Amino acid sequence: MPTTHVLPRYRIAVVGTGAVGGYYGGKLAYYGRDVHFLIRSEEERAAVKRFGLQIKSKKEAFRVARVNAHAATDTIGPCDLVLIALKATANDALPALLAPLLGPETLLLTLQNGLGNEEFLAERFGAERVLGGLCFVCLHKTAPGVIAHQGYGNLSLGEFAGWPRPRTHDVAWEFKRCGINARVVADLAEARWRKLVWNVPFNGLTILADAARPPGSPPVSTADLLADPDLSYLARRLMDEVIAAARQLGHAIPADFADTQFKRTAEMGAYLPSTLLDHRAGRPLELEAIWGEPYRRAFNAGAEVGRLETVYHLLRRQTVSPVASSGPGSVPP
Amino acid sequence: MPTTHVLPRYRIAVVGTGAVGGYYGGKLAYYGRDVHFLIRSEEERAAVKRFGLQIKSKKEAFRVARVNAHAATDTIGPCDLVLIALKATANDALPALLAPLLGPETLLLTLQNGLGNEEFLAERFGAERVLGGLCFVCLHKTAPGVIAHQGYGNLSLGEFAGWPRPRTHDVAWEFKRCGINARVVADLAEARWRKLVWNVPFNGLTILADAARPPGSPPVSTADLLADPDLSYLARRLMDEVIAAARQLGHAIPADFADTQFKRTAEMGAYLPSTLLDHRAGRPLELEAIWGEPYRRAFNAGAEVGRLETVYHLLRRQTVSPVASSGPGSVPP
Numbered sequence: 001m002p003t004t005h006v007l008p009r010y011r012i013a014v015v016g017t018g019a020v021g022g023y024y025g026g027k028l029a030y031y032g033r034d035v036h037f038l039i040r041s042e043e044e045r046a047a048v049k050r051f052g053l054q055i056k057s058k059k060e061a062f063r064v065a066r067v068n069a070h071a072a073t074d075t076i077g078p079c080d081l082v083l084i085a086l087k088a089t090a091n092d093a094l095p096a097l098l099a100p101l102l103g104p105e106t107l108l109l110t111l112q113n114g115l116g117n118e119e120f121l122a123e124r125f126g127a128e129r130v131l132g133g134l135c136f137v138c139l140h141k142t143a144p145g146v147i148a149h150q151g152y153g154n155l156s157l158g159e160f161a162g163w164p165r166p167r168t169h170d171v172a173w174e175f176k177r178c179g180i181n182a183r184v185v186a187d188l189a190e191a192r193w194r195k196l197v198w199n200v201p202f203n204g205l206t207i208l209a210d211a212a213r214p215p216g217s218p219p220v221s222t223a224d225l226l227a228d229p230d231l232s233y234l235a236r237r238l239m240d241e242v243i244a245a246a247r248q249l250g251h252a253i254p255a256d257f258a259d260t261q262f263k264r265t266a267e268m269g270a271y272l273p274s275t276l277l278d279h280r281a282g283r284p285l286e287l288e289a290i291w292g293e294p295y296r297r298a299f300n301a302g303a304e305v306g307r308l309e310t311v312y313h314l315l316r317r318q319t320v321s322p323v324a325s326s327g328p329g330s331v332p333p
Numbered sequence: 334m335p336t337t338h339v340l341p342r343y344r345i346a347v348v349g350t351g352a353v354g355g356y357y358g359g360k361l362a363y364y365g366r367d368v369h370f371l372i373r374s375e376e377e378r379a380a381v382k383r384f385g386l387q388i389k390s391k392k393e394a395f396r397v398a399r400v401n402a403h404a405a406t407d408t409i410g411p412c413d414l415v416l417i418a419l420k421a422t423a424n425d426a427l428p429a430l431l432a433p434l435l436g437p438e439t440l441l442l443t444l445q446n447g448l449g450n451e452e453f454l455a456e457r458f459g460a461e462r463v464l465g466g467l468c469f470v471c472l473h474k475t476a477p478g479v480i481a482h483q484g485y486g487n488l489s490l491g492e493f494a495g496w497p498r499p500r501t502h503d504v505a506w507e508f509k510r511c512g513i514n515a516r517v518v519a520d521l522a523e524a525r526w527r528k529l530v531w532n533v534p535f536n537g538l539t540i541l542a543d544a545a546r547p548p549g550s551p552p553v554s555t556a557d558l559l560a561d562p563d564l565s566y567l568a569r570r571l572m573d574e575v576i577a578a579a580r581q582l583g584h585a586i587p588a589d590f591a592d593t594q595f596k597r598t599a600e601m602g603a604y605l606p607s608t609l610l611d612h613r614a615g616r617p618l619e620l621e622a623i624w625g626e627p628y629r630r631a632f633n634a635g636a637e638v639g640r641l642e643t644v645y646h647l648l649r650r651q652t653v654s655p656v657a658s659s660g661p662g663s664v665p666p
Contacts, residue, residue, distance in 0.1 A: 212544040212651050230650035234643060241639060306574065306639025310567060314647075317563035318545050 010174055013079040013101050014038065015094070017048075017069075019139035019274075020111055021085030022147045024155065024180065026053045029064045031178035036068040036076040038097065045069045047144035056142075057149035078103035081171065083133075084110040084121070087278075088289040091120050098125065109157065109171065111135050113199070114289025115192055115297065118160040130160035131171065132188045134195050140277060154181045158188030193246040194253065198261050199290050200242050201235040203273040204311045207285070210276060211318055219280060221270035226262075236262065238307045245298035245305055285319045292316070343507060346412040346434050347371065348427070350381075350402075352472035352607075353444055354418030355480045357488065357513065359386045362397045364511035369401040369409040371430065378402045380477035389475075390482035411436035414504065416466075417443040417454070420611075421622040424453050431458065442466050442490065442504065446532070447622025448525055448630065451493040463493035464504065465521045467528050473610060487514045491521030526579040527586065531594050532623050533575050534568040536606040537644045540618070543609060544651055552613060554603035559595075569595065571640045578631035578638055618652045625649070 010033060014025035017037045029035040037053075039045040053064040070076050079101050086094065098108070102125065109131040110117045118132045134157070138150035155175055159168050164184045175182035185191040202222055209231055210220040225231045239261065243253050265271075279285055291312040298305045345368045347358035354370070362368040370386075372378040386397040403409050412434050419427065431441070435458065442464040443450045451465045467490070471483035488508055492501050497517045508515035518524040535555055542564055543553040558564045572594065576586050598604075612618055624645040631638045 208545075208647065209650070212541075212647075215547065228650055230646040234646045237639070237642060304637055304639065306570070306637065307643045309570060310640045310643040313563040313567045314541065314545075317542070317561055 009034065010080045011078075012036065013073065013076050013082045015073070015082060015084050015097055015101075016086035016090070017044070017053075018085060018087070019141045019147050020135055020137070021083060022053055022141070022145075023055060023137065023139050023149060023153075024085070024111065024135070024175070025083055026055050026062075026064050026147070027178045027180050028175070029053070029067065030062050033174070033178065034068075036070055036079070038073055038076070039069045040071065041144070042071070044144040045071060051145055054146045055149055056146065058151075060149070073097050073100045076101060079106055081107045081109060081174075084108060084112060084117075086112065087284065088112045088114060088117055088286045089284040091117065094120070095124050105129075107131055107167065107171065109133050111155075112289065113286050114196065115293040116289055118188070122160055127161040131157055131168065132160055132192070133157040134185075134191055136195075138271065140274065154183070156183050156185045156191050158185040158191060160188060187251070190246075190251040193242075193249070193251045193294075194257070196290065196294050197239055197242050197246065197253070197257065198265070199273070199275075200294065200308060200311070201238040202265065203275040203290060204315060205231050205235055205238070206273055206276045207279050207318075208311065208314055210280065219272050219276060221272050222265050222268060223270035226266055234307070238311065241303075241305055241307050242294070242298075245294070245301070245303035245308070248301050248303040249297060279319065285315065287312075287316055287319060342367065343413045344411075345369065346406065346409050346415045348406070348415060348417050348430055348434075349419035349423075350377070350386075351418060351420070352474045352480050353468055353470070354416060355386055355474070355478075356388055356470065356472050356482060356486075357418070357444065357468070357508070358416055359388050359395075359397050359480070360511045360513050361508070362386070362400065363395050366507070366511065367401075369403055369412070371406055371409070372402045373404065374477070375404070377477040378404060384478055387479045388482055389479065391484075393482070406430050406433045409434060412439055414440045414442060414507075417441060417445060417450075419445065420617065421445045421447060421450055421619045422617040424450065427453070428457055438462075440464055440500065440504065444468050444488075445622065446619050447529065448626040449622055451521070455493055460494040464490055464501065465493055465525070466490040467518075467524055469528075471604065473607065487516070489516050489518045489524050491518040491524060493521060520584070523579075523584040526575075526582070526584045526627075527590070529623065529627050530572055530575050530579065530586070530590065531598070532606070532608075533627065533641060533644070534571040535598065536608040536623060537648060538564050538568055538571070539606055539609045540612050540651075541644065541647055543613065552605050552609060554605050555598050555601060556603040559599055567640070571644065574636075574638055574640050575627070575631075578627070578634070578636035578641070581634050581636045582630060612652065618648065620645075620649055620652060 012028060012033055012035045014021045014037045017039045025035050025037055039048060048067050048069045053067050055062055082101050108121050108129045111133045118130050121130045133155050136154040137152045140148055142148050157172055168184050172182040172184045206220045206225055239258050243258060246253050275285055295305055295308050295312045345361060345366055347354045347370045350370045350372045358368050358370055372381055381400050381402045386400050388395055415434050441454050441462045444466045451463050454463045466488050469487040470485045473481055475481045490505055501517050505515040505517045539553045539558055572591050576591060579586050608618055628638055628641045628645045
């Protein structure tokens with residue numbers, strides 16, 4: 001068994017071939033890496049086997065013609081690197097899914113959103129194996145095996161349990177050699193908080209604003225949010241709150257960070273966050289990873305997070321526990 | 334001209350004959366007081382002239398057969414006491430409406446919700462004239478001239494610009510002699526904040542929860558709110574925040590106040606706050622009086638009001654400035 005940082009060739013598994021797993025795994029496979037995709041949906045698997053995995057983009061369009069598509073992880077067997085790209089809401093399935101993929105030095109790289117995913121893996125498989133990656137990319141699946149890539153694509157990755165090591169850079173270079181703009185971050189937790197600084201307000205408030213509109217309305221985009229004086233003000237106040245919480249947790253966030261985020265968001269145009277699309281499509285929301293866990297950590301550190309608390313609970317009741325009505329109330333019709 | 338505290342008989346105007354003006358003015362008229370109602374709607378005025386003003390209740394039902402119904406305040410002329418029961422959102426109409434009613438010692442008693450109404454009157458007509466009243470009553474209009482009284486009915490009143498005076502007690506006694514459980518409060522501002530402690534969370538969160546449900550759903554009552562773990566938790570946290578803000582503004586709120594409010598709310602059953610009914614009926618919401626002005630005062634005093642800020646802006650954009658969509662966003666259909 002080679003030591004992890006001199007692996008000449010990775011055997012790679014992709015667990016969760018949604019838009020993120022399909023895109024990053026697809027790039028690796030397109031550049032000739034030995035990639036094995038877990039595709040549990042029979043329809044999706046059949047489409048991928050027949051037509052390959054297609055990534056469509058303004059800048060690039062490619063097709064992975066021969067895809068190693070597996071119905072279960074048993075047929076994949078032990079790998080050197082596992083990309084985990086399931087929704088965080090499906091984490092309960094991970095222990096069973098990952099078991100067949102694990103060798104003594106298998107690295108687990110979670111590409112999932114928000115906080116808590118590295119910890120989930122570390123508790124079950126040991127912190128030593130765990131890496132985390134943040135995907136700065138706009139993707140969505142348009143059909144089985146077809147992923148639309150709208151822009152960006154950077155990947156920031158780091159070690160869960162310490163500073164970057166040779167193996168961290170090896171993994172990053174493997175992505176870079178396959179056309180992915182990957183970089184190693186010194187502090188993964190800080191990188192996650194920096195991403196949350198945007199996700200908490202923009203993903204959260206577009207969902208809340210969208211849910212309050214009549215059915216059939218077009219979705220509330222980031223441009224709509226910025227154009228609305230109340231939502232835009234709230235987004236900024238919520239962002240400032242998340243930044244203050246991150247700082248209280250010991251993360252260094254630069255003074256102009258919020259200004260930069262708003263400027264970039266304005267430049268992005270009418271973007272629809274993936275969680276908004278999930279919510280509109282009735283798919284489960286990564287509520288705990290993006291809002292719940294950051295809220296609890298900030299709250300437990302003594303940070304003032306009243307706005308985050310309000311947004312978290314309003315989202316939670318809309319998506320997890322909608323009120324049952326006790327009837328028409330005490331007013332006669 | 335008699336001095337204000339020995340007025341043997343008040344000439345009373347009611348400006349705004351909605352549910353509150355009709356109920357309290359109706360009681361005064363039913364007990365023989367000289368009450369003049371401003372009823373600007375022609376349909377409503379015709380109904381009241383023909384059938385009288387009817388109050389229907391489980392505990393009491395009465396009809397004021399001969400009502401002094403006026404289309405404008407010019408025909409009423411100067412009064413000793415003016416009950417102001419317009420929605421706070423219609424305050425801009427008050428200067429013109431009140432001018433014909435004012436004699437040198439006319440008292441203006443606003444029965445409106447929230448903060449800012451006494452100040453509005455004081456700036457235009459002098460603080461000396463202004464009293465405020467808090468109505469603890471469940472009412473709604475069921476037809477022109479017909480008011481359903483669901484319960485309660487207490488009236489707390491006080492001076493805007495100082496401690497209670499003989500005239501304050503005179504006004505309270507005039508209500509008491511007409512079957513209204515009126516009391517004088519030493520500190521009107523404190524009484525207003527105590528009422529807001531309930532109104533801010535329960536009126537606000539029932540509206541937000543209601544707006545996020547599919548059209549045609551039954552309204553979200555206070556009982557629904559209490560039964561929902563997220564809304565109920567948020568209501569308590571928001572209430573605690575409003576109490577802390579009120580204390581920071583110098584108002585004494587007892588330690589068990591929030592507990593008592595929740596206990597009483599549970600006892601009330603499935604109550605639908607009037608602002609929720611307003612919102613569902615498409616009527617303007619008393620947004621600034623109940624949320625905006627309390628938020629600004631608390632914020633300016635340095636209180637932490639992130640929850641109130643969030644609820645205020647979410648309500649504001651739903652009711653005042655709903656987002657215009659810039660189109661379908663950047664995701665193809």
